[in-house]
Amino acid sequence: MRRVTLDDVANLAGVSPITVSRVLRKPDAVSQGLRLRVEAAVTELGYVTNVAASRLASSRSHAIGVIVPTLYNVIFAEYLFALHEVLIEHGFQLIVVNSRYSEIEEENAIKALLGQRVEAIIIAGVNHTTLSRQLLIQAHVPVVETFELSADPININIGMSQELAGHAATRHLLDRGLRRIAFLTGNLDRRAQSRLDGYGIAMEEAGLAGMNVIARIPRHSSVALGSDLFSEMRLRGDLPEAIFCTDDNLALGAMQECRKHGIRMPDDISIIGFHDLEFAACASPSLSSIATRRYETGKLAAEKVLASLNASTKSGVETFDLGFALVPRESTAG
Amino acid sequence: MRRVTLDDVANLAGVSPITVSRVLRKPDAVSQGLRLRVEAAVTELGYVTNVAASRLASSRSHAIGVIVPTLYNVIFAEYLFALHEVLIEHGFQLIVVNSRYSEIEEENAIKALLGQRVEAIIIAGVNHTTLSRQLLIQAHVPVVETFELSADPININIGMSQELAGHAATRHLLDRGLRRIAFLTGNLDRRAQSRLDGYGIAMEEAGLAGMNVIARIPRHSSVALGSDLFSEMRLRGDLPEAIFCTDDNLALGAMQECRKHGIRMPDDISIIGFHDLEFAACASPSLSSIATRRYETGKLAAEKVLASLNASTKSGVETFDLGFALVPRESTAG
């Protein structure tokens, strides 16, 4: 069962292969008579362009590589949604790879993407292995690093300071007169670590360096994990006055545990989350959080890629700090 | 800036191109001396295989096409996770495309995947356009349809009866003596529609055909939408005895709204969701739901693809009903 090729279509339509190719790529360059004949032949044979051959011959992949640490997180889903929205519209294919939060897997992902001759790489995070960084630089394609700010961007950097955001969340609790503040987290990826750093700095600034409480269970973040983390503290008889969760999911889990045990929020305990996921506003009590801009990050990344690809000159280093916003709600009222 | 090719590596290493190719693909077939020289040259030049050329020459893409309606839903994230886990391990690349719940976009996605000469297609859903179906059949690659059961599978079908699941959820409420049962939904995609059908049948069987209440706002499912749907009913003064939500997110939104207005669960109202998302068990009250097997669906789909690709003979039609499970919890306790 040989696959149908351009030549087959050309034979059936009685034209040369290149004419078929033109009909498919720039129909306006072909006279209507031939175009109609070719289109009929394409339909009749069910011809579909062989992308590998097309890419090889044109040395253009029309593909853009995207590396995310996980697909298992609504944050990245929103970001990918924005990337898709913009880039697909412009005729690009996205090749999405997840690195499972591993720099080694990220390195392999980069190699795989370069093998695909992607025309740009959009990568979550700013920390890479030495080889990864070298490959990204040598690739001579636009590279966008996202979600964090880099001291030394490879090319384009679109992000926010996770540390300042962690600091702001902690500061918000401190400003309410709360002193015993716990930090709840699952796996400490780079960004969670930065938020923790921000927490540490805020605590220290408040003269509470000795009072840091870090509850951590190395599992991926989830509502259930939030419940577990909270339970553990409660069973130890070690409940703090306030909790800063790296993630709204953890916060929701903690809140559910509070409710179960008649612990009032914010009277007995204040809780703040991170990311301002869509349920935060309609939780009960509504959940204070730090709003982050995933969609905008993706959208801007996509637009910058398009701009770079259209630019004749190689763009230099650019940084965009998209910031974050503290969203105080009932869970830390008072 | 010409890209480094196999020939460059071969020249540097002083061997023929095919030897370099062998070192990269089947190192055991090359003597150690040459292998080391080639590997050194590869590293020195930072060579990465051009996938397009490789695919064209070998006429193997090592790519598997995956079509999902959205990336914006944890259900599909779990499913993709399983697909990744199995298939990447076996040296395949996944090309994931979303159809945004549109059969036309699905058709385009199929064409795009066939253009990539994917070696198999794994597609969520069993309803396709006539052309889509024809293309899938003509492609002569393994095709796996998932999440639903088909009366006429193209090749392999791994799913569950959404209608029976909807029926079971409704039946559960009826069994508790509840009669005024509302169905809450966002966009009515195929699967939501089937659940609604199941609800309708159960209501009719109970002699309650005239009492169907369907609350629907055509937005994508979310916690906020659940709150909105519930609010609308409440403001109309039309609260039912029980609610069946197409989705645990909607249920969570409804629950939050109940709590806000002092409506007790399950005393004043019973709520059941769908999918048994991970927060359902730790919600307060814990949320009854229908557990579905996203991970297992993905895993089995991946395994069946591998089996088909390894099989010498073309496999026939196979159907796997993975079923579902009613998980009764506090929100519908009797």
Next chain:
DNA sequence: TTGAAAGCGCTAACAC
């Protein structure tokens, strides 16, 4: 507007 020739970078098949 259309076509002929050449080649993109790799690998299968065959020879040595």
Next chain:
DNA sequence: GTGTTAGCGCTTTCAA
């Protein structure tokens, strides 16, 4: 174990 030859199916370039 290693190399030679001949494509894979397109698109680019240049000529008509």
